[in-house]
Structures are given as structure tokens and as C-alpha cells.
Amino acid sequence: MAHDPAEADFAEIARHFSHLWQALNKSADKPNSPETRQILVDRVRDALDRGEARLSDTDPKIVANSFLLEALIHEGAFTQIYRARHRDLGTLHAIKLPRPEHADDPVVRKLMLREADIGMALRHSHIATTQTVLRLADGRPALVMEWIGSRLADLLQQRALSPGEVTAIMTSVLFGLQAIHAAGFVHCDLSPLNLLSADGDFSRLKIADFGVALEVGYRHGQFDLAFAGRPDLASPEQMAGEPLDGRSDLYAAGLLLSLLLQHCKERDEGLEALALRLSERAPQDRPQNAKAALHLLGGPAKRPVQA
Structure with a gap:
């Protein structure tokens, strides 16, 4: 029978592991405490990680x-x-x-x-x-x-939406924006790439990525950024580098709604009108805040329970 080098290596590792386990537990009459044993196990794990990293040609992924x-x-x-x-x-x-x-x-x-x-x-x-x-x-x-499984951008590539699903998405977005603005921030990067959904449940959609978010009244130039965000969804005032408030996010929400309606199976004149109202070029022509936009959407009157 041919000798298998892997089997021999495994047998040697098993012998060493047996000795290691005995050392971790000490003798039967004077065993280590669970706390001490856990510390030793963690240190062994660390040593294995470092050894694996030295054997790998790629960067460690731990x-x-x-x-x-x-x-x-x-x-x-x-x-x-x-x-x-x-x-x-x-x-x-x-x-x-x-x-x-x-x-x-x-x-x-x-x-x-x-x-x-x-x-x-x-x-x-x-x-x-x-x-x-x-x-x-x-x-x-x-x-x-x-971790939230799917991005809205990916879901839009898979199938068309119904008007009800578009409404559910925008309700989630506006409730999220309402909380962001109430805390004194502007998201500044609302897009399908930054809207996440678990198992395609649009009623539980979540806003992610605050990498270019600002405090209300601030400009990106104050953080050494000439421009931040996505030009195709950014408000005119964001593009101009001006101080921002929540109405800048509402502009992006209007363009987002227009994009969703392009993926919609049916026309909905009410949603189309809301998209135009949200994306007015002058901030004063948009709804005053996310709560007002929710009212125009016809969403629920109460904010969902906070996480």
C-alpha cells in the first residue's frame, strides 16, 4: 500500500495536539480553572493565526x-x-x-x-x-x-416594482431621513447603493453609509473635500458646495423616487407628482422636512419603533 504523506502529517499533528491538550488541562488532580484554560486556548488560537499568516502569500483576513x-x-x-x-x-x-x-x-x-x-x-x-x-x-x-443582505441597486436589476413596493421603499427612506435630520445630520449620499434590505422586505429598508454625512449647516469644503456624494443624485446646493440641511436629502429622495418609477410596472400619477415636488431645484420649493414629505406620500402618521 502506498504511503500517504498527508496521513503521516495528520498523525504527527494529532500526537502534538494530544500533548497540547494535556498541557492546557494540566493534571487530573490539579486542573486549570476554566478562566485560565480559556486564556491559554485564546493564546494558542492567536499563535495559529500568526503561523497561518506567515504561511500565506496573501494578506491575513482576520x-x-x-x-x-x-x-x-x-x-x-x-x-x-x-x-x-x-x-x-x-x-x-x-x-x-x-x-x-x-x-x-x-x-x-x-x-x-x-x-x-x-x-x-x-x-x-x-x-x-x-x-x-x-x-x-x-x-x-x-x-x-x-450585515443586511441586499442592496436596493441589486434588487432593481432583478424585477419590476409595483406602486405599493415603491411606496414602501419611500416610506422607509423618509422615516430614516426623519431620524437622521432630527439628530442634526444630513446624509448627503442617498442612493440605491446605500439602501439595504433583508430578504427583499422593502418595509424594513435601511439607510447605510454615512461616509460623507454632515452636521446641518456645514459644507463639505470644511472637511477638505471639494465635492462628496454622487453627482447624479446630489442637490444643486450640494453641487455648489453650500451649507446643507435636510432638504438636500429630500432632493435626492425625489430623484430616487423618479428612478424607482422607471422600474415600476404601472404608472402612478401621485408618486410622479411627489417626485417632482421633492426634486424642485430651489430648497424652499421642496417639502419643509421628511415628515411633510411622508404626509404627501400618504404614509403612516407614527414613526416606527426605534431599534
Whole structure:
């Protein structure tokens, strides 16, 4: 019978593991406490991680010794977003971090930490939750956020929408904007890429990505940014670099509604009229706030329960 090198290697590893396990538990009459054993197990796990990283030709995919980066789901000019799994809990998360070549970029670092501050200040059922901030070994900040399965941009490529679904999407968006504006912020980057849905449930749509959000009354130029956002959805005042308030997000919501209606199976004159009203070029011609826009949409009068 041919000798299998892998079997021999496994047998040797098994012998060493047996010795390791005995060392972790000490003797039967004087075993380690559960706390001490857990500390030793964690240190062994750390040593295995470091050893695996040395054997790999690629960058290690373990963050803070707790999160396994499973897949790169979005890559921008300055940042990356990964789907990550907590190694002990098995829970999924989204982790956003600067690209490696921007590890020392002070503007990117400043914006990431501002995004974390804003995200941690917002808790609402229609806002994606920022859970914590980590610092990588090379000093980069990493934002840990709740994982929500699908982007609206992807869902729009799969099928047409009904007027009821368009209304559900806009209701979720406007409730989310109402909470953002009440906290004193402007999102500044509303788009189908930043609207997330679990299992295509539009009634639970959540607004994500506060990377270019501002405090009400601020301009992006105050943060060394000539322009931030998406030109095809940005308000005229945002394009001009002026101080912003919640009506700038309502302009983007109007253009978003127009886009949704292009994917709609049926015409809805009421929704078309609302899209035009929200996207008036002059801020004073738009609804005063998200609550007023919800009233025009015919949405529920009460805000949903906060997360």
C-alpha cells in the first residue's frame, strides 16, 4: 500500500495536539480553572493565526483576531467593505476600512472616524446600525456594522416594482431621513447603493453609509473635500458646495423616487407628482422636512419603533 504523506502529517499533528491538550488541562488532580484554560486556548488560537499568516502569500483576513473577512462586497476609491463573520459567535457583519494604500491618509482617517461618530449616534429601525470601531495592526480604523443582505441597486436589476413596493421603499427612506435630520445630520449620499434590505422586505429598508454625512449647516469644503456624494443624485446646493440641511436629502429622495418609477410596472400619477415636488431645484420649493414629505406620500402618521 502506498504511503500517504498527508496521513503521516495528520498523525504527527494529532500526537502534538494530544500533548497540547494535556498541557492546557494540566493534571487530573490539579486542573486549570476554566478562566485560565480559556486564556491559554485564546493564546494558542492567536499563535495559529500568526503561523497561518506567515504561511500565506496573501494578506491575513482576520481582523482584531475576531472577524474573518469572507468576501469583498464593495471597493471605492478610498475604502473597502467586506462581509465578515465573527469567529466565535458565527454572526455576519459588514466591515468598512480604508484601502491599504490609504492607511496613512489623514483625510480618509478623519472621515472614517467622523462616520463612526455619526453612525454610533443614530439608532433607528430604518438606519443600518454601526456597532463598533476597531483599530487594525497598521493603525487603520475599521467600522463594524450590521450585515443586511441586499442592496436596493441589486434588487432593481432583478424585477419590476409595483406602486405599493415603491411606496414602501419611500416610506422607509423618509422615516430614516426623519431620524437622521432630527439628530442634526444630513446624509448627503442617498442612493440605491446605500439602501439595504433583508430578504427583499422593502418595509424594513435601511439607510447605510454615512461616509460623507454632515452636521446641518456645514459644507463639505470644511472637511477638505471639494465635492462628496454622487453627482447624479446630489442637490444643486450640494453641487455648489453650500451649507446643507435636510432638504438636500429630500432632493435626492425625489430623484430616487423618479428612478424607482422607471422600474415600476404601472404608472402612478401621485408618486410622479411627489417626485417632482421633492426634486424642485430651489430648497424652499421642496417639502419643509421628511415628515411633510411622508404626509404627501400618504404614509403612516407614527414613526416606527426605534431599534
